[in-house]
Amino acid sequence: IVVYVDDINIVETSEELLEAIDYLKKEFEMKDLGMTKFYLGLQIEYLENEILVHQEVYITKVLKRFYMDKSHPLCTPMVVRSLDVNKNLFRPQEKDEEILSLEVPYLSAIGALMYLANYTRLDITFSVNLLA
Numbered sequence: 001i002v003v004y005v006d007d008i009n010i011v012e013t014s015e016e017l018l019e020a021i022d023y024l025k026k027e028f029e030m031k032d033l034g035m036t037k038f039y040l041g042l043q044i045e046y047l048e049n050e051i052l053v054h055q056e057v058y059i060t061k062v063l064k065r066f067y068m069d070k071s072h073p074l075c076t077p078m079v080v081r082s083l084d085v086n087k088n089l090f091r092p093q094e095k096d097e098e099i100l101s102l103e104v105p106y107l108s109a110i111g112a113l114m115y116l117a118n119y120t121r122l123d124i125t126f127s128v129n130l131l132a
Contacts, residue, residue, distance in 0.1 A: 117129075
């Protein structure tokens with residue numbers, strides 16, 4: 001049983017789940033909303049032999065918030081040119097690279113990315129920590 005404020009998620013076999021729900025309904029006013037699709041910002045999809053947890057809706061909102069919704073996706077989270085602390089790693093190196101606009105609140109962007117890195121996007125952890 002997972003409880004967060006007034007949200008409860010129960011994970012059990014079908015028979016045990018029904019017994020737990022019946023017991024809780026006797027004790028508390030509650031309604032069964034069926035299979036969980038969203039929980040604490042996480043999207044949950046039930047596939048044939050697996051459960052997929054992701055944050056596609058959150059990522060889309062973050063991209064729009066920081067004016068990146070028109071950008072193109074990349075296979076790797078970040079290109080690291082050097083780990084030398086005396087070099088400016090993040091200035092544009094190529095003619096077609098852009099500097100992050102001043103309209104984007106950098107610390108807020110890092111915070112949004114850290115949230116993703118902590119929950120569902122472990123692949124961006126190194127990049128986000130380096131940029132932080």
